[in-house]
Amino acid sequence: MTAPGPERDEDIAGWVRSLGLDGLVDLHLHFLPERMLTKVWAYFDRVEERVGAAWPIWYRQPEDDRIALLESFGVVRYAPLAYPHKPGMAEWLNGWLAEFAERVPAAVRTATFFPEPSAASYVDDALRAGVRCFKAHVQVGAYDPRDELLDPVWGAISDAGVPVVVHAGHGPERGPYTGLDVFGEVLARHPRLVAVLAHAGMPDYEAAFDLVERYPRVHIDTTMVGVPFSEKLMPLPGNWLDRLAGIADRVALGTDFPNIPYSYATQLRAIAGWAADDRLGTDFLRAVLHDTPARLLSL
Numbered sequence: 001m002t003a004p005g006p007e008r009d010e011d012i013a014g015w016v017r018s019l020g021l022d023g024l025v026d027l028h029l030h031f032l033p034e035r036m037l038t039k040v041w042a043y044f045d046r047v048e049e050r051v052g053a054a055w056p057i058w059y060r061q062p063e064d065d066r067i068a069l070l071e072s073f074g075v076v077r078y079a080p081l082a083y084p085h086k087p088g089m090a091e092w093l094n095g096w097l098a099e100f101a102e103r104v105p106a107a108v109r110t111a112t113f114f115p116e117p118s119a120a121s122y123v124d125d126a127l128r129a130g131v132r133c134f135k136a137h138v139q140v141g142a143y144d145p146r147d148e149l150l151d152p153v154w155g156a157i158s159d160a161g162v163p164v165v166v167h168a169g170h171g172p173e174r175g176p177y178t179g180l181d182v183f184g185e186v187l188a189r190h191p192r193l194v195a196v197l198a199h200a201g202m203p204d205y206e207a208a209f210d211l212v213e214r215y216p217r218v219h220i221d222t223t224m225v226g227v228p229f230s231e232k233l234m235p236l237p238g239n240w241l242d243r244l245a246g247i248a249d250r251v252a253l254g255t256d257f258p259n260i261p262y263s264y265a266t267q268l269r270a271i272a273g274w275a276a277d278d279r280l281g282t283d284f285l286r287a288v289l290h291d292t293p294a295r296l297l298s299l
Helices: 009-018 034-045 063-073 090-103 119-128 148-160 180-189 205-214 228-233 240-246 264-275 281-296
Strands: 024-030 075-081 110-112 133-137 164-167 195-197 219-221
Touching: 009 063, 009 264, 024 063, 024 281, 063 075, 075 090, 075 110, 075 133, 090 110, 090 119, 110 119, 119 148, 148 180, 180 195, 180 205, 195 205, 205 219, 205 240, 240 264, 264 281
Parallel strands: 024 075, 110 133, 133 164, 164 195, 195 219
Antiparallel strands: none
C-alpha cells in the first residue's frame, strides 16, 4: 500500500519523509517579477466567465513568504518558470531568472524564448550559462511553435538535452496555436527534444500519451492534473491509470504554485491516489515526486 497523500500543507514534509525521500523536486512552478506576477494574478481574478470556474489564487503572498512556504513543504529544488507574451521580453526575463536562481538556493536556473530574430542567440547564451530548463507557453504567447524563427531554438535545446516545459494544450483556454497536433509537428522535426508536456496536455490527455509513447524523450508533468478543480472542467479519461502505467518513468511533479486555486497538498493527494494502483505503487510515487524531475534537471 502506498502512503495516502497529505491532508494539509502542514503534513507534506512528514509525508515526504515517510516515503524515504529527502524532499520534493517541482519541475513546474512560477516566480516572476512583481509587476508581471500582479498582472498574471489579475488574469486569474477575471477568468471565471471564460473557463466556467472561479480561480482564487491560494498563495497570494509576498515572494519571501512563498519561498519560505516551499521550504516548509520540503521542496528541495524547483524550476521557477516564466514566459513572455510579446517580442523583446524573453531576454529580459532570462536575466531576472538568472538573478533569482543566484539568490534562491533551491531554484535552478531557467529561461524562456519567443519567436523573434534574437531568439537563437539568447537561447545559446542561456545554454552556455548552464540553464537547466526552459519554458514555452504557446497559449499565453499566442505564437506558432512551428515558426521558422524557433527552428534553431528547438534544435539547440534538443542537442543540449535540456528539458523544455511546453504548455501546448487547450487548457484552460484555447489559443490560436494550441493543440498537441500543432506541437506534434515540432516533435516530428526534432524527435530528440526533451519536452515536458505541461498539465499532461490538458485536456488532450490521450494525445499527450500518444506523444510520450512515440518519442522516447517526451514526458508529462502533473500540474493541476487530477485535482477536484480540474476534474470538474477537464476530467481525466477512464483509461488514465492504464496509460499512466505504460509511461510511469516519464511523469514529473509539477504544481503551478503559487497560481493555483487550492492547496499544494491537493496535488500531492491526487498523485498518491494514482500510486495506489498496483501497477504503480511507491516506486512510482518516489519517481514522480523526486527522481524523474531530478533527472530531467540534472541534479
